[in-house]
Amino acid sequence: MLRIVIAEDAAVIRAGLSEVLADRGHEVIAAVGDAEALKAAVAEHKPDVAIIDVRMPPDQTDEGLRAAIAIRREHPATSILVFSQYVETRYAADLLRMRPGHGAGGVGYLLKDRVANVGEFTDAIARVAAGGTALDPEVVTGMLNGARHASTLATLTGRERDVLALMAEGRSNTAVAERLVVSERAVEKHISNIFSKLGLPPSDSDHRRVLAVLAYLGS
């Protein structure tokens, strides 16, 4: 059971989120409608996870994201799942740029469509709460396409790109292997190929690998 704070200005979605989370046995300790209330709620309750809509009053631009960054700084133990209506790769890059320290919570960025898919949504929350990463496949695609190192990425094979995209979403090797219907060995081989092509030293941590890749893509 996780203790969760929700920040979302549309009451219907707020209610829907609370319902889904309650259904999964999580405790929604606060559901607020703007960034200031969110920061106050996080400071007061120190939740495990904060689920944050990017666009909130008063300006309806990226208040949620800025609040998320502030929370990351002031309450690093709180995991953050940000979601928005449209793909904004900059937001994802901003979020991932905040390098978590030791014992920090995870971060995730989903589209609202994904939030509407109950299974994927609760999955993402679980991953983020465990200190991992959850990125929307569309966000990952956007980042891959918009990457400055497009020429380097072009050297990857199609399969390697698939693996990279799934890794970027925060999937484990096992999950990637399952998704692509290949053996875990094969996935490991692909990953080491990707790292060598991108010039990144291999690392043992799933999460750090994803961050390394994304830092490379987004920076």
Place this chain on the structure above:
Amino acid sequence: MAGVTSSPLRRALVAPFTRRAWAELWYALVSFPLAVGAFAFSLVTLHNGIFLAGSAPALRRLGSANRYLVRRILAEDIPAPPPLRPYSVAHVRTPDADRLAALARAEGARVKQRGNRVTIGKLPANRIAELAADEHIVIHALNPGNKVGWYRGASRDPYTWKARGYFGMKPVIASIHLVVAVGFRLAGLFYLTYPLWQEFAGAGPGLGTGHPVPLAASFLFVPLGAALLLAAPWLTHGVSELDLMFVRAFLGPASDPAALAERVKNLEQARAHVVDDSAARLRSIERDLHDGAQAQLVALAMKLGLAKEKLEPSAPPDLTRIAQLVDDAHLSAIEAIAELRTLARGIHPAVLDNGLTDALTTLAARSGVPVELIADIPERPSAAIETIAYFSAAELLANVAKHSGARHATLEAVHVPGLLRIRVTDDGHGGASAAPGGGLRGLAERARTVDGRLDIDSPPGGPTVVTVELPSHA
């Protein structure tokens, strides 16, 4: 003006063969029949009454034919004068008859006043409405004559009179033009070759003497021929310039640089507003979608997602819970539909397709405050004007319901030739103003984009009268 490099002699010799000289010769030839025809027409129609008015469009068309020749042949683009405007004799009923009469007189109108009725001639109806609105004069009735107004307008149209004047003297200019352009050239050629005519054709009249001249003497005519040939292009050019001057003055628009500059400034402001306004509208549509239908659909999907999971065969289905989730989803779907419908109506009300009267009837019926509708729209204004009028009426009625505290309102929509007027009157507590950023200011600016206007008369304590006036065509 003589160039240093080209000697006057050289220029004089080349002049007859320049492209410009040929163009002016051609113009003299082509415009002559037009001159004769137009002269006859303007003379024949110079009758008081229906001929005078009825001939106005044709005379203006003759004028534009002449401008066309000038443009095609002489490459001088003279803009068309403003279109024929029906000048109405308007019958106005107003408690402020004295003030309105004085104002109209100051505008150069012909004014007759009897009690609270003023008859105003020579002033377009929308200008009268403007005057009244500027001075906060309440007009109860403004009835511009329709057909009569058109005939009066046509028979007094200054541009038609100017065209008539131009074509009245055009035959003189055109004749001189033809003589110098064609006659001089032919005569020049004739005299230049006079000795040949003398020698081979037998005889020729010697400068009108009627007697043949001796061969030796006939050579005396050669320099005369050369002089005529050389002079022809210069004289033709001079007459062309003179004609151009008249065309500009009589067939072109009256130019008033200050008024033009003012107009440009207004149009620039209006354009800036249109751009901002449409951007703001798109933004607000996006926001409405985001906060409304999209949010509803996300919630709907979440509830259906939960319900779907509950139906999976792994556990016994909790039917009560599922029924409740599906019920919630159903409600969300219905709300999303309603949101989308409202939004679509905000973008373009479908009811407007049937005309403004139908649309306003619906609007009045939907209003929160009882609204009496007085609509008199015999002819439909252009679509853009209808849309602006509709949204203005919608906003004004919404204001009445929200802010005025009124118990009753009247919505008037009157379309007379050239002018559509929307007026909302309520018995509320008044005090409405076009404060910056407010809805009324927005309406005023939207009206201004099509050269319309908005006027507010809302003393504290009421009643409030807001009038939007729009031209029939944007």
